Amino acid sequence: MRIVGGGSKSFLGDVLQGDLLDTRGYAGVIDYDPAELVISVRAGTSLDEVTTLLAAHGQMLAFEPPAFPGATIGGMVASGLSGPRRVQAGAVRDHLLGIGLIDGQGQWLQFGGRVMKNVAGFDVSRLMAGAWGTLGLIAQVSVRTMPRPPLELTLRLELTEAAAIERFNRLAGQPLPLSATAWQAGLAHLRLSGTEASLRAAQAVTGGEVVGEVEAAGYWQALRDQRLPFFAGGTQALWRLAVPGTTASLPLQGEMLMEWHGGLRWLRSDMPAAALRAAVSAVGGHAQCWRNRAPGVASFEPLQGPMAALHRRLRRAFDPQGVFNPGRMGGEF
């Protein structure tokens, strides 16, 4: 069975087999109380509908998930993808409070809840973030909401790649309201989020040229949704490299865009997959082939040894017959 919401991330991972299960019929907000900082929705609800509702109450999903056209809340959780604010606010899984799941035996299971602190039982709900629907069908989701910052200020600086990595990490080690960083082709962007007084104080530390409000908002949205020219077109493979943030310039060919204080690096490259993966793995990171994948190249970094065996057993624990999204995470997974 292949589970599909808006299909906005179907370019990732392997081609799915099986009967289509379209989640979009199971949609709608179940409960939203802004004072509780939590929203519960059915998985087929569009991400856009949720973020619009939150914005009307001065709130947001702080992990800034990519809003690819058609994206649903179920897909947001299943893919586990977070946007530029991830360095400050955490990832999808950090904000996930509870989940209603249908397992491979057709049982309705509920894990977590609607409260911030919950250590009763294993944290199965967070395991679903980034599991690509391979453990079960995500039916309902409770996720933490956060107040929108009163003001944001974006600054632009000219920096080399090495200087940007150094600067981003130095700033992140200081008590500044730094909510996102990006660098590409010698130009760094920094975003500060907070009250007017705190932004003014932080700006004195960061320096840089102020980017106009509209342009800045457009830039971060386009980065989040991969609509910047860097991401467009071309025939070269687009790679997503998750590496330790302070990793020095990698010996890789191609054009690079950096986010998350250096922790996320996008690379457009014709390099052979094996050499690229080896170089990234040597610095303690991993590489995912995002777009324009050559035949025979795995999208997700393949798992090895005891970790692969453990994944196999866990997969069976939730879905003994292998009903859901077989092969979505590559190979047998």
Add this chain to the structure above:
Amino acid sequence: MNPDSLRASREFAAVDRALLAQRLRRALPADAVLVDDESVRPYECDGLATYRRMPLAVVLPQDEAQVQAVLRICAELGVPVVARGAGTGLSGGAMPHAQGVLMSLARLNRIVSLDPLARLAVVQPGVRNLSISEAAKPHGLYYAPDPSSQIACTIGGNVAENAGGVHCLKYGLTLHNVMRVRALSIDGEVLEFGSHALDSPGLDLLALVIGSEGMLAVVTEVTVRLLPLPQTARCVLASFGSVVRAGEAVAGVISAGIIPAGMEMMDKAATAAVEEFVHAGYPLDAEAILLVESDGTPEAVEDEIAQIRQVLQAHGAHDIRVSRDEAERLRFWAGRKAAFPAAGRLAADYYCMDGTIPRKRLGEMLESIALMAQRYGLRCLNVFHAGDGNLHPLILFDASQPGEQGRAEEFGEAILRHSVELGGTVSGEHGVGVEKLGAMCAQFNEAELESFFRVKLAFDGQGLLNPGKAIPTLNRCAEYGMQHVRGDAVTHPGLPRF
């Protein structure tokens, strides 16, 4: 009963203690294996001293290779293993198994590395929580989760319990502040969960392992995230004429878009108890007090304190004080932090509960607890991590009086059950351990409990790691007679329940 819970909760055959000791002594230094009653006694319980049991042996490995050797011996002989940090846990999670080995990780106590630029520290599991922040301080950094036992509790135990603290509303739990856990399976295989990058290949097993109460793997190394030390912090102390109003003020602060660094509530009984003990300067006429802390840059703190004051006033606070200096801020907190010892002065014994409920139901919950206190004939002090709805009612009793301990346990279980009915959970941060096994039956149904057991068996096929903890068997739930309830499915929600 389904085979999964049967397999995971099987009885263990008696193992010859002398044989076990001989095998362990061959793998470990002489002083690292304890078997005589006198040496083993200090390990018979953790911070929840009402649950005690003597293990067959205690081992104190010094490094990962020794941990691995112990696990391999135990896997081969089919002997249960209970891992333990400092033993400060409050739910009996580190209570030994009578047929098992108690493995203290206290000697793995080295800070392996600290990288100020990357803001990461690699530490062994026996490193104390506070000593990470002390090591990071010269770099202007600290480790944010601060459970009240932080001077003693270890990071390994924090990972096992997903420990919180008074600042987790803003800075998160252990889960949000750990990047990587290196652990050994019961078969001694090395497993790396997470990494120094923000994403790792495969499933997010790091999230599953944190808070798994030592039932999936044994932690041998942890990488924690360090945060910049806030430049300044100030605390607001506000008095309210009723607990319900104080609860509404908590919701009001959040509704105003403020996420304070900490937001704690104490009721009149708790305030009186600590005031007598530490003289924090708390008002004694208030039905409830709130402590609200703001931290950050001086500019941000000033803005936020002004906003907080306004919201509290609008919600009927009749006395608002803002700490004028660091000494006063620490004095405000001294009272809150002395709540547990203060309870210890008022009664021979006390029992601390740990439910979490939606914030908006705090007032309702407090009124229910007051009625329960009358019904069970016991006193209760209420201290809450109000910002995240985490309750710590302290039930006072005297175990030497016939029947009092039983009544205290029933009282506690009634509170937890009511937490689930209000849409909450039986444990916010202390873990289930052995203490809340009964209450778990109220929160999860058979299918959910079975899937927990399947997860356990995927990691630990023989069911040897900390067996009998955290997840109740279906048999136990049936014997217990505890009905499964759910916040959204309570019949007659308007009726008071005890």
